[in-house]
Amino acid sequence: KAGVTQTPRYLIKTRGQQVTLSCSPISGHRSVSWYQQTPGQGLQFLFEYFSETQRNKGNFPGRFSGRQFSNSRSEMNVSTLELGDSALYLCASSLAASGSGANVLTFGAGSRLTVL
Amino acid sequence: DAKTTQPPSMDCAEGRAANLPCNHSTISGNEYVYWYRQIHSQGPQYIIHGLKNNETNEMASLIITEDRKSSTLILPHATLRDTAVYYCIVRNAGNMLTFGGGTRLMVKP
Numbered sequence: 001k002a003g004v005t006q007t008p009r010y011l012i013k014t015r016g017q018q019v020t021l022s023c024s025p026i027s028g029h030r031s032v033s034w035y036q037q038t039p040g041q042g043l044q045f046l047f048e049y050f051s052e053t054q055r056n057k058g059n060f061p062g063r064f065s066g067r068q069f070s071n072s073r074s075e076m077n078v079s080t081l082e083l084g085d086s087a088l089y090l091c092a093s094s095l096a097a098s099g100s101g102a103n104v105l106t107f108g109a110g111s112r113l114t115v116l
Numbered sequence: 117d118a119k120t121t122q123p124p125s126m127d128c129a130e131g132r133a134a135n136l137p138c139n140h141s142t143i144s145g146n147e148y149v150y151w152y153r154q155i156h157s158q159g160p161q162y163i164i165h166g167l168k169n170n171e172t173n174e175m176a177s178l179i180i181t182e183d184r185k186s187s188t189l190i191l192p193h194a195t196l197r198d199t200a201v202y203y204c205i206v207r208n209a210g211n212m213l214t215f216g217g218g219t220r221l222m223v224k225p
Binding site: 044 | 159160161165213215
């Protein structure tokens with residue numbers, strides 16, 4: 001059974017550019033969550049999607065957005081990149097959405113973004 | 117999600133049991149205790165979770181105190197590959213995991 005696949009694994013952008021990251025969840029998983037990991041702030045929740053609807057959103061500016069497609073694949077976009085957006089972006093998938101009791105999240109390997 | 121407190125680092129000898137404590141004194145009745153670990157620059161890996169009873173799987177055991185205010189993750193025979201940051205998380209049914217600083221476990225030969 002394939003795990004959570006994130007692409008690209010590494011990318012370098014310059015300030016002001018935008019970036020789109022992709023996440024393919026485990027087959028059958030309908031919930032996708034995104035997290036940002038930086039040395040200073042640790043792992044922080046960005047947003048969660050289920051059945052193409054955003055269900056929860058973390059405390060990030062509007063430059064961070066996402067969407068989910070009918071096949072449960074998800075993308076996140078960061079516009080007008082800043083140096084502080086350099087981070088490891090992690091995607092996690094699960095069978096069910098929030099409100100489903102014991103629900104295990106499976107993480108991908110992440111996309112490492114460097115902003116110069 | 118309730119907050120958790122973990123020691124920032126621990127050492128363990130290879131082959132010995134690693135006991136990682138976690139304090140979650142404000143946990144509420146419907147919140148589960150989850151453990152994940154993260155090996156350098158990889159995505160967090162699920163280890164185990166529990167609500168009230170002790171749990172065991174092929175990776176580890178989870179001991180939750182009767183008042184549920186603390187728990188211990190036990191790796192019965194630590195190997196060098198178990199060197200990682202271990203996160204204890206308490207959560208309700210939501211998928212918004214709140215990660216703290218975790219415990220950096222160093223398994224030494």
